[in-house]
Amino acid sequence: MAWPGAGARSADGRGVVRARVVADRDRRVERGDRGRAVNALKVEMFEGLCTTRAIRRYLPDPIPAEHLAKILFAATRAPSGANRQPVRFVVLRGGDAGRPAREVLGRAFRVAWAAKRNSDSFYRSDGSDPDSPRTRQARTIQHYVDHLEDVPVIVLLCARLRDGTMSFLDGASVYPAGQNLLLAARALGYGGVFSVWHLLAVDELKAAAGIPDDVTVAGVVTLGKPAGRHGPVRRVALADVVYDETWEQPAEWAADPPGTRLTRPGPAAPVRPRPPSGGAE
Numbered sequence: 659m660a661w662p663g664a665g666a667r668s669a670d671g672r673g674v675v676r677a678r679v680v681a682d683r684d685r686r687v688e689r690g691d692r693g694r695a696v697n698a699l700k701v702e703m704f705e706g707l708c709t710t711r712a713i714r715r716y717l718p719d720p721i722p723a724e725h726l727a728k729i730l731f732a733a734t735r736a737p738s739g740a741n742r743q744p745v746r747f748v749v750l751r752g753g754d755a756g757r758p759a760r761e762v763l764g765r766a767f768r769v770a771w772a773a774k775r776n777s778d779s780f781y782r783s784d785g786s787d788p789d790s791p792r793t794r795q796a797r798t799i800q801h802y803v804d805h806l807e808d809v810p811v812i813v814l815l816c817a818r819l820r821d822g823t824m825s826f827l828d829g830a831s832v833y834p835a836g837q838n839l840l841l842a843a844r845a846l847g848y849g850g851v852f853s854v855w856h857l858l859a860v861d862e863l864k865a866a867a868g869i870p871d872d873v874t875v876a877g878v879v880t881l882g883k884p885a886g887r888h889g890p891v892r893r894v895a896l897a898d899v900v901y902d903e904t905w906e907q908p909a910e911w912a913a914d915p916p917g918t919r920l921t922r923p924g925p926a927a928p929v930r931p932r933p934p935s936g937g938a939e
């Protein structure tokens with residue numbers, strides 16, 4: 659993919675902004691909380707924004723405390739309505755005290771996924787092609803919910819309610835924090851996914867984690883070292899979603915960067931050798 663900004667000067671004017679992550683060359687070694695070497699990737703910002711896929715399969719490696727602190731710090735730097743900063747984070751790191759909440763989540767996620775899998779036509783594969791993108795994604799999500807209790811880190815994104823209700827502003831303020839969290843995790847070599855499947859058992863979850871009545875859990879982010887890898891996300895083409903000045907007026911200037919693929923809805927197809935002509939999928 660050709661990245662806008664390639665070759666431009668960095669914000670501080672000292673260096674050249676690099677167009678791509680060259681993982682091996684950029685791999686730095688940081689020290690984990692037990693002195694273990696932990697690989698961290700330096701990800702150029704635009705690349706990170708466009709390649710932070712939902713990661714649902716994790717290696718069992720724990721996330722060192724200093725990495726978690728960095729990730730949470732980035733999450734708290736996100737904007738919120740009137741800068742009220744209503745978001746609170748309950749971090750389940752694998753300790754005994756967090757086990758009941760993990761178990762509630764595991765049950766809720768499995769029920770939610772079973773319902774979605776049966777009701778969502780997208781996932782109702784006829785099973786004739788075990789390697790079709792939808793079958794593979796369904797398999798990944800099944801694996802995810804089956805192993806939810808063992809995900810290295812689960813973050814409950816909580817919001818304090820005003821007057822006992824969730825205002826639009828309070829709710830909406832959780833999402834930038836969730837995205838910052840995912841991007842910061844990505845920058846340190848981790849992956850994750852945002853989820854709302856806890857809503858099926860939110861009261862039980864609150865009781866299990868000791869969350870008071872005037873706080874709700876607006877989202878859940880799971881995190882860990884990816885068993886797979888990040889890569890370009892599948893999103894619709896700019897021409898389909900950007901309008902010029904008024905509704906549905908084509909924005910001729912809003913073109914996807916040259917070489918952009920994956921511009922149709924649906925899970926990513928398996929990586930196969932590309933035909934010589936290339937082009938958009």
Ligand SMILES: Cc1cc2nc3c(=O)[nH]c(=O)nc-3n(C[C@H](O)[C@H](O)[C@H](O)COP(=O)(O)O)c2cc1C
Nearest residue numbers: 710711712713714799851852853854855856891892
């Ligand atoms: C508001 C919101 C709610 C989501 N809820 C769930 C969820 O309950 N379960 C889940 O597995 N993924 C959930 N996701 C992740 C999306 O399914 C995922 O980001 C989307 O399919 C695009 O996949 P990609 O990020 O890998 O491109 C949610 C994402 C957002 C932003």
